[in-house]
Amino acid sequence: QVQLVQSGSELKKPGASVKVxxxxxxxxxxxxxxxxxxxxxxxxxxxxxxxxxxxxNPAYAQGFTGRFVFSLDTSVTTAYLQISSLKAEDTAxxxxxxxxxxxKGFDPWGQGTLVTVSS
Amino acid sequence: xxxxxxxxxxxxxxxxxxxxxxxxxxxxxKSVHWYQQKPGQAPVLVVYDDSVRPSGIPERFxxxxxxxxxxxxxxxxxxxxxxxxxxxxxxxxxxxxxxxGGTKLTVL
Numbered sequence: 001q002v003q004l005v006q007s008g009s010e011l012k013k014p015g016a017s018v019k020v021x022x023x024x025x026x027x028x029x030x031x032x033x034x035x036x037x038x039x040x041x042x043x044x045x046x047x048x049x050x051x052x053x054x055x056x057n058p059a060y061a062q063g064f065t066g067r068f069v070f071s072l073d074t075s076v077t078t079a080y081l082q083i084s085s086l087k088a089e090d091t092a093x094x095x096x097x098x099x100x101x102x103x104k105g106f107d108p109w110g111q112g113t114l115v116t117v118s119s
Numbered sequence: 120x121x122x123x124x125x126x127x128x129x130x131x132x133x134x135x136x137x138x139x140x141x142x143x144x145x146x147x148x149k150s151v152h153w154y155q156q157k158p159g160q161a162p163v164l165v166v167y168d169d170s171v172r173p174s175g176i177p178e179r180f181x182x183x184x185x186x187x188x189x190x191x192x193x194x195x196x197x198x199x200x201x202x203x204x205x206x207x208x209x210x211x212x213x214x215x216x217x218x219x220g221g222t223k224l225t226v227l
Contacts, residue, residue: 044205044221045154045205045207045221047216047217047218050216062120095162100167102209103209104168105154105164106152107164107167108164109163
């Protein structure tokens with residue numbers, strides 16, 4: 001079945017970097033765009049951007065430029081989110097989510113990765 | 120940027136019908152997608168393209184979209200439907216996905 005499996009929780013100090021992985025299976029990885037969504041504690045869903053899994057070209061939402069980088073390793077059908085210069089306000093659950101199509105919804109979602117930034 | 124507005128909470132008794140609205144300027148011209156998120160879990164797509172149910176989603180979930188309001192309707196509400204629900208659209212003017220703020224459905 002179509003599945004996205006993310007890496008485990010991370011505890012990082014301010015200023016450090018983190019790389020979250022999202023392993024896809026059950027479908028042709030390069031046929032569907034991959035999106036990243038952030039959910040801060042007790043808050044709603046915030047779209048971070050997406051990456052074209054065919055070309056590797058990323059697009060970032062407002063507020064997620066500079067410290068956030070999307071990448072791929074198509075040989076292992078995995079997408080990555082790297083966040084540098086971590087701040088306390090980056091503490092959140094980060095989800096990857098496959099887009100069904102250009103303006104279609106997201107299905108499925110990864111289980112989420114909790115990134116905690118604390119000194 | 121495009122804004123989607125949802126009521127923070129909706130309450131309904133078991134067996135009744137819950138309607139969760141999502142407001143946006145001329146949202147009827149866009150495709151609306153709805154997600155269910157239970158505590159500690161990832162969101163799940165329950166309706167896409169205004170009114171299409173993914174496989175495995177009960178027929179009790181339905182959607183509509185017209186004018187400035189999209190609606191997710193849950194018929195014969197069950198205790199297991201208690202969750203946060205989010206609407207989503209693609210804003211072509213900014214090339215951004217937009218989520219509503221979410222509605223907490225409480226089953227009384």
